[in-house]
Amino acid sequence: MTNEWWRSAVIYQVYPRSFADASGDGVGDLAGITSRLDHLRDLGIDVVWLSPFMTSPQKDAGYDVSDYRDVDPLFGTLDDFDALIARAHGLDLRVIVDLVPNHSSDQHPWFQEALASEPGSAARGRYMFREGDGDQPPNNWQSVFGGPAWTRVADGQWYLHLFDASQPDFDWSNDEVRADFRTTLRFWLDRGADGFRVDVAHGLVKADGLPDYTPPEDADSMGGAEPVPYWGQDGVHDVYREWHAVLGEYEGDRVLCAEAWMPTVGEIAKWVRPDEMHQAFNFSYLMSEWDADGLRGVIDDSLAAFGAVGAPSTWVLSNHDVIRHATRLALGDESPQGHGIGPTSLGIPDTAFALRRGNAATAVMLALPGSAYIYQGEELGLPEVIDIPDDARQDPTWFRTNGERYGRDGCRVPIPWSAASPAFGFSETGASWLPQPDSWAAYARDAQAGIDGSTLELYRALLRLRRERGLGKGGLEWLESPAGTLSFRNGDVTVLANVSADPVDLPAGRVLAASGPLPDGRLPSDTTVWVG
Structure with missing residues (x-):
């Protein structure tokens, strides 16, 4: 008997080195995560996704694995993993493990x-x-x-x-490679993992003959829109059919989620056909600008493409590889994926304006049917950190481009828990592997808990309503609305997002939640309201 929980789950990404540090060495660890699981349950999420914690030299923050079936001492031990799984399951939280099969x-x-x-x-x-x-x-x-x-x-x-x-x-035409990864899947499933987020799931298989390829000038770090000889090759799907069969040996709806950076949702949907993976990140949605027509288009495309293969749409705005959306959505398209921003970047937006827009986007995302992903710290409204000193940066992108690209450090700074504590509660010693801005105090969890209008309380309210009203399992009906706005109904909830520059009238009904103040009973620019 299955319940296919993954179709509507809210999944919270934990970046272990930046979440909570129990050892005091300045790097987050599994014991630190376990100590904070109550807070995630209180937030209202369903699943915890753990970014890599396996044995690694840490040249790329754990995405360079040297032992796929052990915990890196930096993060703890297998006993610590087992304790985390036990505590999470005791709180009715599932746990997804990050797996890195391309390399x-x-x-x-x-x-x-x-x-x-x-x-x-x-x-x-x-x-x-x-x-x-x-x-x-x-x-x-x-x-x-x-x-x-x-x-x-x-x-x-x-x-x-x-x-x-x-x-x-790896060479994925090699049977020994394929067999060894099936062994790795079973190792973590046997320890209670509820599934895997698969890194670079569109990679693995390369085109025959390894032909030359030059990306177009406007391509981001994952290549262009045309076929790329190292992404999205047909043979990769055979790998995930094998993995699907392995997960089918276990009870409890174990799942696979693809990180597949493909140009369209139609192409991404190939990874979630019935005998392959269960979810795929919706990068088309993540990279959308704050534009009403554009958002409506990608939402329609997503529901159609994923629905055509019997899979749920997924929705995501931030992760460990992109500029935090409380900054990015106010930038427009000025910073391609993977490049990051820093002190010399142009057009860095005002943080209050960017947060208002980011919260409005969150209120749209969490009202959509399907499964949603939250990246640690976005529930606190954290902006991208732009002023990391050059000598503190650690992203390989920074070094391999000789500082031309800032990379991803700005979204990976350890998150703040307590405004008045050393390292803002991340580590009791005050150590932090990346420096935290002084402004982090205002974003700390204890500075927002119970405060009306805070980003934390907005997320709590939206997640509670999403669960109570069954929005993840619902359906979407577009409604007529003023120019420059986005309006739809999901179940008994009406959503109106004002993407225009001018205030508009509120829809009829009782306000259930709003991403910001509603002066004079109207909906201001860059604000979203739920009405029921």
Whole structure:
């Protein structure tokens, strides 16, 4: 018997190194997460997604894994993981584990064995080792993090790394690679994990012949809109059919969620056909600007595309790879995905204006049918941190582009819990792996709890109403509304978002929630209201 909870769940992303630090070393850990799970239950979410905590040299914040079946000592032990699972399940929270199958760390035993082995050996066959053309690499591919996607080893062969040179790509045509990852799935499922978020789920398989590819000038870090020879290849779907079958061996609706950066929701929907994954991140929605017609279009496209394959739409505004939406939505399209912003960026918006727009967008997202994702700290209204000192930055993007791109550190700064505590309650010693701005005190959880009009209380109210009114399992009906606004009904809740510059009249009915004040009984610009 299944209930397919994932169709309507609200899933909260925890970035472990920045959530809560129990050890005092300045890096968050599993014990710290466990100590704060009550707060997540109180917020009203259903599922916790843990970004990578597996053994890693931490060249890319854990997305470079050297042991897929253990916990990095930085974050704790397997016993700590088991305790987290037990506590979460005791609070009726599910837990999803991040899995990184496109590449490993260069410190993984397999890659170290490959370096010590001859070209053409079985050890090298697990990775994408190739001969070059004289002193030139096998093709012209560029790394997502900047610079060439190939590195040469001592005997003259080259290995592919679509990300950092410390992250060699697996060869997914290799049966041993596929079998080992099925073993990894079962390892975490046996320990109680409720599923997996799959990193770079559109990668893994590369086009035959590894043809040259030059992205268009306006492409973001994940390539262009046209076919890309290292993204979205047909063979990748066979991998997830195998994984789907593994999860089917377990009770409790275990799930797979794809991080698939594809150009359209129609293409993303290929990852959630009935025998593949259960959810896929809706990056088309995440990257949409604050524009009424554009939002309506991507919502319609999403519901149609995912619905056509029997999957739920997902909705997301922020994560660990993009500028926090309480800043980004006020920027327009001035900062491509993965580039980040910093002190020399142009057009950084006023924080109050950006937060008002961000909260209005949240109130739209949480009213939509399907499953929604929340990134840690967005419930506090955290903006992107722009003034991280150059010598404190840690994102590989910053280093591989020689500071041309700021990267993702600005959305990864440890979150504030207590305004008057060391490190704002993140760590009792005051240590923090990335520096926290002084302004974090005003965003701290204890500074917002119980305060009418705070972002935290807005999220609590919206999540409570979403659950009570069954919005995640509902349906959407568009309503007529003034120009520059967005209005729809889901069940017995009417939603009106004012994306225009001028106030508009409120819809008829009782106000259930609003993303901001409603002066003179009207809906101001950059504000969303729920009426029932």
